[in-house]
Amino acid sequence: KQEVTQIPAALSVPEGENLVLNCSFTDSAIYNLQWFRQDPGKGLTSLLLIQSSQREQTSGRLNASLDKSSGRSTLYIAASQPGDSATYLCAVKGGLWGGGNKLTFGTGTQLKVEL
Amino acid sequence: ETGVTQSPTHLIKTRGQQVTLRCSSQSGHNTVSWYQQALGQGPQFIFQYYREEENGRGNFPPRFSGLQFPNYSSELNVNALELDDSALYLCASSPFITNTEAFFGQGTRLTVV
Numbered sequence: 001k002q003e004v005t006q007i008p009a010a011l012s013v014p015e016g017e018n019l020v021l022n023c024s025f026t027d028s029a030i031y032n033l034q035w036f037r038q039d040p041g042k043g044l045t046s047l048l049l050i051q052s053s054q055r056e057q058t059s060g061r062l063n064a065s066l067d068k069s070s071g072r073s074t075l076y077i078a079a080s081q082p083g084d085s086a087t088y089l090c091a092v093k094g095g096l097w098g099g100g101n102k103l104t105f106g107t108g109t110q111l112k113v114e115l
Numbered sequence: 116e117t118g119v120t121q122s123p124t125h126l127i128k129t130r131g132q133q134v135t136l137r138c139s140s141q142s143g144h145n146t147v148s149w150y151q152q153a154l155g156q157g158p159q160f161i162f163q164y165y166r167e168e169e170n171g172r173g174n175f176p177p178r179f180s181g182l183q184f185p186n187y188s189s190e191l192n193v194n195a196l197e198l199d200d201s202a203l204y205l206c207a208s209s210p211f212i213t214n215t216e217a218f219f220g221q222g223t224r225l226t227v228v
Contacts, residue, residue, distance in 0.1 A: 004157070034216065034217065036219070041203070041222075041224065042221060042222065043121075043205055043219045043220050043221040043222045044158075044205065044207075044219040045219075046216055046217070046218060046219070049215075049216045089157055089158075091157075091158075091217075093217075101146070101148075101163060101170065101171060101211070102148065102160040102163060102171055102173065103148070103150075103158070103160065103207070103217060104160070105150075105157030105158050105159075106157050107155070107156055107157045108157055
């Protein structure tokens with residue numbers, strides 16, 4: 001069974017800091033990994049998709065890396081802003097044991113960027 | 116190109132009642148998945164529909180059922196509501212190709228009292 005863990009569970013940083021969010025998964029036979037942002041009570045906004053054959057993806061101030069063999073991904077946020085405050089979720093699609101075409105999510109990292 | 120839309124945004128039901136949630140998939144997407152997100156948790160996979168047939172199911176009881184229509188929109192039905200069914204229900208659409216991006220709607224907040 002695929003399991004996804006995100007560390008830390010919560011993070012509070014001053015504006016302008018660069019930060020790293022971590023995601024690990026137990027079954028490395030994934031199709032892809034996706035990072036999402038979720039504002040309180042809202043749906044999920046896709047940030048970055050990394051295919052299993054890729055090492056990283058970049059979008060603006062965001063950079064996500066994937067090390068499939070070790071079951072790890074990191075989301076790097078440069079020059080954080082108060083508007084980045086949200087919960088960040090990591091999800092993997094696939095896996096040998098019943099992963100199929102569904103997404104398996106971590107519990108998220110709640111980020112607060114303070115002025 | 117329209118995104119994924121869900122309705123209603125919020126609703127309150129009484130324990131034992133039945134509820135239907137709706138989802139319109141993004142244009143060009145023939146696969147719809149439903150997820151349940153309890154407060155403070157990550158979303159949990161309920162089931163997926165592809166071309167009007169169920170294509171995978173998570174660890175949810177049979178009182179959770181669904182439909183997909185020819186236009187690829189979908190419904191999630193929950194019978195005999197329990198207090199623990201209170202959650203945010205999320206719909207995601209994607210092409211059926213396994214390595215493509217999933218796009219989520221804004222969710223339906225269900226409260227069971």
